[in-house]
Amino acid sequence: VANRTLLAPKNSPPDPKWEFPRSRLTIEQVLGEGEFGRVLRAKAQDIGGWSGQTTVAVKTLKEDASASELADLLSEYQLLKEAQHPNVIRLLGACTTSGGPIYLIIEFAEFGSLRNYLRRSRHLESEGRVPCSTLLLSSSPSNIKPLDQQCIDPIVNYTITPRDILSFAWQISKGMAYLADIKLVHRDLAARNVLLAAGKVCKISDFGLTRDVYEDDAYLKRSKGRVPVKWMAPESLADHVYTSKSDVWSFGVLLWELVTLGASPYPGVDVHNLYNLLKAGYRMEKPANCSYQLYKLMVSCWHEEAGMRPSFKELICHWERMLEDAV
Numbered sequence: 001v002a003n004r005t006l007l008a009p010k011n012s013p014p015d016p017k018w019e020f021p022r023s024r025l026t027i028e029q030v031l032g033e034g035e036f037g038r039v040l041r042a043k044a045q046d047i048g049g050w051s052g053q054t055t056v057a058v059k060t061l062k063e064d065a066s067a068s069e070l071a072d073l074l075s076e077y078q079l080l081k082e083a084q085h086p087n088v089i090r091l092l093g094a095c096t097t098s099g100g101p102i103y104l105i106i107e108f109a110e111f112g113s114l115r116n117y118l119r120r121s122r123h124l125e126s127e128g129r130v131p132c133s134t135l136l137l138s139s140s141p142s143n144i145k146p147l148d149q150q151c152i153d154p155i156v157n158y159t160i161t162p163r164d165i166l167s168f169a170w171q172i173s174k175g176m177a178y179l180a181d182i183k184l185v186h187r188d189l190a191a192r193n194v195l196l197a198a199g200k201v202c203k204i205s206d207f208g209l210t211r212d213v214y215e216d217d218a219y220l221k222r223s224k225g226r227v228p229v230k231w232m233a234p235e236s237l238a239d240h241v242y243t244s245k246s247d248v249w250s251f252g253v254l255l256w257e258l259v260t261l262g263a264s265p266y267p268g269v270d271v272h273n274l275y276n277l278l279k280a281g282y283r284m285e286k287p288a289n290c291s292y293q294l295y296k297l298m299v300s301c302w303h304e305e306a307g308m309r310p311s312f313k314e315l316i317c318h319w320e321r322m323l324e325d326a327v
């Protein structure tokens with residue numbers, strides 16, 4: 001028997017612009033599960049302006065989810081309605097009527113999460129199956145092998161070139177600059193929360209913790225269990241202050257994840273010691289295969305003073321310059 005909290009609250013009328021009939025949705029398989037959420041792959045009949053069957057992803061809650069997780073999902077629903085950008089995951093519809101679980105229907109990203117994609121590409125490397133591997137971002141574009149030297153499909157889909165890394169950073173910065181513009185603070189930016197769609201297009205996702213920014217540009221967090229400590233800025237850890245500049249800090253950690261092909265940040269550091277280490281000036285060191293130029297940008301995102309960190313708009317300019325140089 002489904003937990004009542006998973007069902008749509010009876011007193012909230014469905015939004016006619018987004019409500020999608022459950023009868024036109026066919027659930028196919030579970031793509032993944034978090035602590036309280038579940039992502040399913042499904043086929044939707046005539047959705048998002050397309051006629052016929054479209055593969056979609058469906059976000060829902062697990063049976064043991066609480067009222068606060070339901071609130072997060074509903075808040076994600078509201079925020080996704082507002083966000084329209086090629087680098088932000090697109091909402092296609094929702095099933096919120098009584099008689100079933102709440103479903104958020106979002107676009108399907110064929111490569112899944114960026115973190116898993118990065119890790120998969122690493123496995124191919126270690127198996128010696130990918131000829132265009134080493135991420136010597138510090139050197140010239142000569143380490144980007146021409147297409148004909150890459151492996152054939154499907155492996156080629158998982159190859160990562162230095163240019164891809166720059167492109168991912170650029171795309172994520174564009175999506176984040178857009179969110180900052182519409183006054184949304186993500187609060188959980190990490191490689192696990194970016195999806196990779198066809199054509200290696202990055203889509204910022206997982207708005208469960210996202211909030212509208214208050215007038216003073218800071219958000220005071222509700223007390224909650226899930227805290228992505230290793231991605232959090234010192235002011236968020238100490239005072240629960242979240243701004244677009246604390247998102248920039250998280251983006252710096254995401255850059256480190258990109259360059260290390262999905263490694264876990266601050267290896268060996270206990271989360272309980274992290275705040276004191278950061279306050280004492282400790283930062284992650286430059287990964288071996290990372291250029292000084294890229295490391296400098298990463299470290300600039302980790303400036304203790306939020307105001308001294310670059311904005312996402314400034315970061316976009318840096319990526320564009322670096323991408324030009326890498327041609």
Ligand code: ACK
Pocket residue numbers: 031032033034039057089106107108109110111112113114116117195
């Ligand atoms: O790396 P993955 O296969 O990609 O594992 C996670 C899992 O669900 C739990 O989040 C996948 N996932 C989430 N949203 C989507 C989506 N919109 N399209 C495709 N896969 C998704 C994610």
